[in-house]
Amino acid sequence: MKPTARTRSAGPARPSPARANEPLPALDRVIHERLRLAIVSALAASPSLTFNELKDFLGTSDGNLSVHARRLEEAGYVSCEKGFSGRVPRTAYRLTAAGRRAFARYVDHLEALIAHARR
Amino acid sequence: MHAIRGHAEAHIRYIRDTMERASSFTAVPGLGGIVMGATALGAAAIASRQPDPSRWLAVWLAEAVVAVAIGALAMARKARRTSSDLFSGPARRFLLTLTAPLGAGAVLTLVLARSGQTAILPGLWLLLYGTAVVSAGATSVRPVLAMGACFMLLGAAALASPSAWGDAYLAAGFGGIQIAFGAVIARSHGG
Numbered sequence: 051m052k053p054t055a056r057t058r059s060a061g062p063a064r065p066s067p068a069r070a071n072e073p074l075p076a077l078d079r080v081i082h083e084r085l086r087l088a089i090v091s092a093l094a095a096s097p098s099l100t101f102n103e104l105k106d107f108l109g110t111s112d113g114n115l116s117v118h119a120r121r122l123e124e125a126g127y128v129s130c131e132k133g134f135s136g137r138v139p140r141t142a143y144r145l146t147a148a149g150r151r152a153f154a155r156y157v158d159h160l161e162a163l164i165a166h167a168r169r
Numbered sequence: 170m171h172a173i174r175g176h177a178e179a180h181i182r183y184i185r186d187t188m189e190r191a192s193s194f195t196a197v198p199g200l201g202g203i204v205m206g207a208t209a210l211g212a213a214a215i216a217s218r219q220p221d222p223s224r225w226l227a228v229w230l231a232e233a234v235v236a237v238a239i240g241a242l243a244m245a246r247k248a249r250r251t252s253s254d255l256f257s258g259p260a261r262r263f264l265l266t267l268t269a270p271l272g273a274g275a276v277l278t279l280v281l282a283r284s285g286q287t288a289i290l291p292g293l294w295l296l297l298y299g300t301a302v303v304s305a306g307a308t309s310v311r312p313v314l315a316m317g318a319c320f321m322l323l324g325a326a327a328l329a330s331p332s333a334w335g336d337a338y339l340a341a342g343f344g345g346i347q348i349a350f351g352a353v354i355a356r357s358h359g360g
Contacts, residue, residue, distance in 0.1 A: 084183075091184045092191035099191070107191060157184065160177045167174030 080125045081156045085110060085118045090127065090145065090153050098131075098144040119143060127152055197309055201243020202351025205236045209343035217336040222287040226278075229290075229339070236343070262308045270301035288332035295342045296324030316350035
């Protein structure tokens with residue numbers, strides 16, 4: 051799967067050869083952490099995921115997922131919707147427009163680093 | 170510089186793998202399944218009154234066309250509503266795995282109907298539909314897999330039962346199971 055097929059259009063243009071020698075901006079530290087990167091990548095591929103779906107998928111603990119999901123929420127990259135499925139509490143996460151743009155920028159940045167290193 | 174490139178490439182691979190694994194086809198139509206189930210119950214009532222196997226078969230083939238049309242329409246509507254892409258990787262995998270066993274079922278139906286062996290068709294249809302749904306369920310939401318398994322069990326039971334019970338099994342499967350799981354999907358997966 052090409053990770054940026056849909057999201058890339060929302061982000062800035064990829065660096066052109068003329069810009070290849072410009073200094074590269076720092077990677078987005080909010081997304082760069084491995085578990086947060088996994089959360090954002092998973093949400094970029096799925097309209098929304100519940101807390102339990104994300105926990106099973108990432109194979110992590112409740113506490114760990116809570117901490118990192120909250121960090122993404124605070125950055126405005128992820129929105130959280132709390133509700134009930136029958137009597138069971140249900141927390142659903144989805145990527146916000148800002149999160150989608152940040153993810154596209156992050157992937158573009160990685161691709162720019164690869165291109166830069168090839169020169 | 171090589172180390173930076175290696176890290177960046179590893180991250181891109183990690184993102185790609187994560188997205189691939191997280192992709193599931195979520196535009197499974199729960200409400201459409203309920204409507205399909207309702208038409209199947211009607212078809213079972215009509216088919217059970219037919220005087221000969223060819224008319225019986227015609228009723229169920231007509232029901233199959235109606236059900237496919239309802240399913241396709243409902244899927245397209247849900248995909249539009251949930252902003253899912255019907256031509257994305259997960260959707261393509263879902264439809265491909267769903268249609269392959271159904272295609273095999275269509276060929277077997279033709280062969281068996283020509284040789285007059287219509288009595289085993291209910292069990293065969295339920296078993297192959299269940300196989301299709303189980304296969305497609307691997308790339309979709311959880312209830313789909315369970316629904317397929319129920320169809321397969323019912324198909325196996327139908328094949329081991331007297332042929333006179335065929336319409337009852339078809340009503341239970343394409344009607345009952347479809348409606349029950351349609352309701353579950355509609356409630357827990359957005360319509």
